[in-house]
Amino acid sequence: MVLSHNDSVKLFRNSAPYINAHRGKTFVLMFGGEAVEDANFANIIQDIALLNSLGVRLILVHGARPQIDQRAVWRKVEPRFSEDVRITDKQTLECVKDAAGSVRSQIEALLTMGLANSPMHGAQIRVCSGNLVVAMPIGVRNGVDFEHTGLVRRVDVTGINDHLDDGSIVLLPPMGYSPTGEVFNLSHEDVATNVVKALKADKLIIFTEKDGLVDETGRLLRNIQLNSLYPMLEQEHLQREKHSIQTIIDSLESGVSRCHCVSYGQDGALLQELFTRDGAGSLISQSYYEQIRSATIEDVGGILNLINPLEEKGILVKRSREILEREIEQFTIIERDGMTIACAALYPYLEEQCGELACVATHTDYRGGNRGERLLNAICEQAKLQGLTSIFCLTTVTSHWFQEQGFVRATLDDLPAKKKQLYNFQRNSKVFMLTL
DSSP: OOOOHHHHHHHHHHHHHHHHHHTTOEEEEEEOHHHHHSTTHHHHHHHHHHHHHTTOEEEEEEOOHHHHHHHHHHTTOOOOEETTEEOBOHHHHHHHHHHHHHHHHHHHHHHHOOOTTSTTTTOOOOEEOSSOEEEEEOOEETTEEOBTBEEEEEEOHHHHHHHHHTTOEEEEOSEEEOTTSOEEEOOHHHHHHHHHHHHTOSEEEEEESSSSOBOTTOOBOOEEEGGGTGGGGGOGGGGGGHHHHHHHHHHHHTTOOEEEEEESSSTTHHHHHHHSSSOSSEEEEOOOSSEEEEOOGGGHHHHHHHHHHHHHTTSSOOOOHHHHHHHGGGEEEEEETTEEEEEEEEEEEGGGTEEEEEEEEEOGGGTTSSHHHHHHHHHHHHHHHTTOOEEEEEESSOHHHHHHTTOEEEOGGGSOHHHHHTOOTTTTOEEEEEEO
């Protein structure tokens, strides 16, 4: 798709808040050897270079499993595994060092490229690697000696930060070194998890074969909370992503607020995930003490207690208990310890493929915690599932908040015919529209 000049300008302007939010933050990007072999990998490198130029502190953790397997075939080394972990004897270790070195050189070469008329022209990126991960042997498990297969013992936080402070990209292979001078084969998931924890990274971004994490039907799960990840470890359709899911769980439990899964085969997925509202993959966040869910008839009382003060001030249109009971299925709420602290409703107009966002309210004691944004995201997901392409709202006093969320000023003529007929000219509400 070719963007028009106006579309390009709008896209660039809309990305500005994300550029400001990401500048100076530390991101750990994890990808396996499969991503390196994909035809889209050169584009990923260009996007990584762009992140670097925008002031993001980047640590790249790469794997090399298919490259190791390939070299084992060349050298006629029989691969051995126990508990899904590679046993690394001396011959296999040579395959590991050869494969990891080759992948590292390939990445460094791509990051150094600066041809004229290419996106990386003039980038002059420095890439730093080295003995930044201290390892120890796995040892013997259940009678099996894993030899040169190891675990991360310690991450050189000072060394990595020194490189990041200099504006360099830090590149970490799936290998570690011991104080005794030995080399160990590590899983890149283990390296990424420990780097995230040690550096208290702001984000972990994992490149996967699919667009992100999906459900049993193949539908992309765009927003996931930590407590929903644990059962995913046992789901058959996600077994290939099991190690990535465990890495995300460990990272979130260590304090990282957000992790992302994006496709390594989709051009621009990384940039779309980081610089657009809808993203391109899966966003996984910490579990909230509060639960966001669809409202039921038992929630009518809580919603009335929440919206009555706003109705008395004229901020919301008055709704009787009877009306609310009839329309309760349209509502989504945030519940905290049994108390409804925020709500919003979606009224679809299927013929026009749009919906009305209404009755957005947050308890006065719980404002300022991005609860409105969370509700809006939930409503937008519901609207998309219903095939809607836009949502609109009518407001008298909160127009600035809606504009901050991406809504743009609209007119009465933009409303569905049925809604236009019911418009209350005495309230003189302003109309705002959001394209999904």
